[in-house]
Amino acid sequence: MPEMDPSEKKVLVTTGIVLMLFIFSVLYARNRNNDLPECIPYNKTYTEPKISKIDDSTYQVFAVAKMWQFEPSKIYIPVGSEVDFYVTSMDVVHGFNIPEKNVNLMAVYGNINKTTVKFEKAGVYKITCHEYCGIGHQSMQAEVIVNIPLNK
């Protein structure tokens, strides 16, 4: 490179370091708190709304978004359970957002989305549709109710 100013060199080095830091943080944070949704091919089984108990502290929820509600609309689980959410839509694109747990998925027709999350504290966790899905979009909310104490 001809005629590079010394301060230009400094700024390039700084950029390199910052970039490394970003990339390191992204890779480091993977799998720790919450990862990208899992990619699973379509399967019709997941389009039937369902809550199933796998064992004492593991649940499976097939959440189905429809204009303009989620099914199931109330999900009761014990404190401390780990839940696998399988999310899909029967019509337009919907969102599936549990802000307190950083669960943030799109519900898409003909596609299955999946994430796993553990509910350590008792409480009511709102599931909000955060993608525009037609005239009733602003009323589309469901709940995860974490109340039953875990019996050991």
Add this chain to the structure above:
Amino acid sequence: MQISKSLKRLIYWQLGIPVTLLTIGIYHGLMQTIYRSGLIHQNSFAHLDYYQGLTLHGVINAIVLTTFFAVAFGHATITFYLKSEPNKFISWLSFWLMAIGTDFAAWAMLSGKASVLYTFYPPLKGHPLFYLGAALLIVGSWLPLFDWARMYVHWKKSNRETKTPLAVLGTLVNFIIWFVCTLAVAYEVLVLLLPWALGWKPTVNVTLARTLFWFFGHALVYFWLLPAYIMFYTMLPKLAGGKLFSDLAGRIALFLFLIFSVPVGVHHQYSDPSISQGIKLFQGLLTYGVTIPSFITAFTLAASLEYAGKKRGSKGLLGFFKKLPYLDPNRYLFAYMICGLILFIFGGLTGMVNASGQLNSVVHNTAWLPGHFHMTVAGPVFLAIIGMSLYLYSTNSGKKIFLPRLNVIIPYLWLIGILIFSTGLSWGGLIGEPRRTNLGLTYLNPKNELFTPEWVPTTMLALLGGIIMTIAALFFFIVFFGTMFSRKKVQAQLTLPVSEALHDEKRIPLFDTFKPWLVTMAVILVISYTPALINALKNPGPGAPRFTPDSPVPQETSNTIK
């Protein structure tokens, strides 16, 4: 320089039409903050539904205004620097395609038949004319590129050893990015959506459509930004009273944008199903590549401003900030650009948050997002567009600025407005406030069971910011149309501020040719998008039928036009 009547008229129309439409865009921006804060609990106001208005807001502000302006500004830079005019027939054909396309889409949106937002995700279906209109607007905006490329090649033949003017390079890079990325959305619209919307095809692969959309959608943000970048590099230093710190830095940044701006669109689909984690991670890391040209630009511009400040007698490390012509009515473009740059600091930082897959799960589709992009597209991009529209109009028509002192404070008012507005939205987003939602009906309605009091202060802040932004925009309309309707006072000419370079490096062939960069761009694109497209074709199940926003029951295929 003097230009033909035809080109002058073309530029007027290309600036005048979007600024006129912008009045609707701004009006509904204000209305959105009013609905969202719960000041009104209604589906619609003055015959305009919330989501219909939001569609108009997104399409007019982010697609129509930006595209028309990019073409007009392209004509201006190419003509000014290459000293010859674009082909008359092609440029008017391009104009008419864009204008007719805009009319089609405007009709569909205003009649309430295309309340599908500016991203028009299927299987929500808009009126076929909405898709056709979008396609015409895009195809119309392609035509000038081929004409400019011809002019450039012609110019280069007789100027082999001269560096291509930076502004010309910028315009060409920008429209190459635009052409490549819009190929995907043109395919989405013309092949996937239009036949489906007309009822000729029963279903659509939603994930494929979304993947093609975001192939376009991310590069779109660079298409918005590059005209502003061209102004920052080639005009801002001059306006500040100094020189561009390094000319070569500008060239490197532009070519890096060519490479990094398209192959990263999957970062908008972190939350989508059917696309593997690996490809999301890969494109996420590639996204951080954009920090390189961004840091180069931040440094070069700051160094140029420092040089200008020192020349004006500043002392100390940061003293130069105090010596810049912030409120000089004759250099109002400086004010528009510096306010944009201040906003861009925050826009860039929040953007880096979005690019991380983990943090995305905190903010995706919440109010954080409009909080972020009003500091980019409604920040540096918007301010550069309206400032330059005014400048091009007044110099080309020989009319003086109407109320010049008011004009120079507009960007500062806008800056304050946006900072408040975006604080409200970003904060709201972090506590779960969804975007694209008429909050006033439910979540911000104390009488509704979904009422969420946590979002009262956040939406109130956004309302306050929105009011200030609207006042700034009103002032701009007064200045713009006041200038338009005033009498010609001075000699009309096409002119642009031209910055000299402080370090005017000698020509390096690699940074004065397109071929190697285009090849690299193509290779990275193929590597980055082949697996994404395979995922989008392989993982989804059945395609989706057509839905309208008012019903969960799909439309019959035989019912072709609604």
